[in-house]
């Protein structure tokens with residue numbers, strides 16, 4: 511039964527798509543199929559998050575938690591909006607810094623660039639850190655247009671939340687990732 515659900519979840523999708531929801535602790539927030547093509551999932555209410563000046567100097571804002579979070583907890587599940595124009599047609603640098611490209615190697619994507627998405631909620635405010643400063647990760651659901659920020663370690667109240675944007679983000683940019691001073 512479990513196996514069947516999994517194969518239903520990924521048809522036609524690139525194997526690089528990050529659809530591994532096994533990391534999520536709360537069973538009720540794992541997407542599942544009631545019937546083919548009809549996924550069922552819930553959006554947990556993000557609790558105890560705030561946006562304020564990042565611990566990374568001169569970078570702007572970041573997302574902080576004001577409660578303790580356990581490894582495997584969903585910090586926030588955000589809706590993503592796929593833009594009408596693909597990556598290759600995005601010329602505004604501000605947009606380019608905030609969009610989330612799909613990982614896809616199909617022919618259409620290699621010609622026109624991947625489909626890109628805008629993250630709702632606090633999605634665009636999470637800053638980047640490499641391990642060991644990274645404390646949460648993205649779990650992307652491309653077919654259903656949402657994305658989970660999930661804790662990959664226990665996080666203390668007051669800490670800033672950091673995801674990893676991946677190597678490609680910085681490959682295409684002139685600057686290197688900033689490192690937090692007091693990790």
Ligand SMILES: [Zn+2]
Pocket residue numbers: 614615616617618619620
């Ligand atoms: Zn594609």
